[in-house]
Amino acid sequence: MPQKSLADFSFLDAPSWEVAPQLLGCELERIFDDGSVVRVKIVEVEAYDQSDEASHSYRGKTMRTETMFGSSGHLYVYFTYGMHYCANIVTSGAGRGAGVLLRAVEPITGIDIIENRRKTTGVNATNGPAKLAQALGIDFDMRGHDLRSGSLRLIPYSPLPRSQIVASPRIGISRAKDTLWRFYIKDNSYVSKPN
DNA sequence: AGCGGGATTTTCT
DNA sequence: GAAAATCCCGCTT
Incomplete structure (x- = not known):
């Protein structure tokens, strides 16, 4: 397989709320240190932006959110609830604090590896932001990683037709609850909370 | 199927 | 010192 061009x-x-639906259907390839490979399809995402009260970048650049203000295509990893890592794809180019949270993925290859890492099977292995982070081995070691190459790669595809995409309020936030910046693939069984 | 609580530590006030 | 872009388990319907 040839390397995709830059x-x-x-x-x-582009703005995170425009990028987010375009990430649905794209794939992620993870190559672990032992050489094993896992591939997944992105099926649910949420957009965050510095203009948005619910975003970690709302109150400006901090030590934690520095990568959100950096170049597009890098990985913003945060740690929450004392035990969970979650991953965002940075958007909007340098200078603007924005990103797209990965909320659910569908395993394509390496399902046995994913289920071993997660100690569970089926949709429960990857239908949540912290679940997929654990499945793909994403933690602070991957902070700022460039998704165009290396051990975790984004593989872009043409956008899905709008009829296959559902927009809804984001999950687990206390502010900006009415903003429809959660996007998921209609009828996909790996979505964390179908409406 | 749905609700409620506990886990556990980083980050910001 | 409190909240957090969550998950899992156990208990009740």
């Missing part, structure tokens, strides 16, 4: 990642250099 131009294929240019769609990330």
Whole structure:
């Protein structure tokens, strides 16, 4: 398989709420240190932006959110509830604090590896932001990782037709509850909370 | 199927 | 010192 050209990642250099639905159907390839490979399809995401009260970047750049203000296509990893890592794909280019939270993925290859890592099977292995982070081995070691190459790669695809995408309020936030910045693939069984 | 609580530590006030 | 872009388990319907 030939390496994708850099131009294929240019769609990330746009506002997060426009990028988010375009990430649905794209894939992630994870190559672990032992050489084993896992591939998944993105089926649920949420957009966050510095203009948005619910975003970690709302109150400006901090030590934690520095990567959100950096280049598009890098990985913003945060730690929450004392035990969970979650991952965002940074969007909007340098200077603007924005990203797209990965909320659910569908395993394509390496399902046995995923289920071993998660100690569970089926949809429960990857139908949540902290679940997929654990499944893909994402923690603070991956902070700021460039998703265009290396051990975790984004593989872009053409956008899905709008009829296959559902927009809804985001999950687990206390502010900006009415903003419809959660996007998921209609009827996909790996979505964390179908409406 | 749905609710309620506990886990556990980083980050910001 | 409190909240957190969550998950899991156990208990009740």
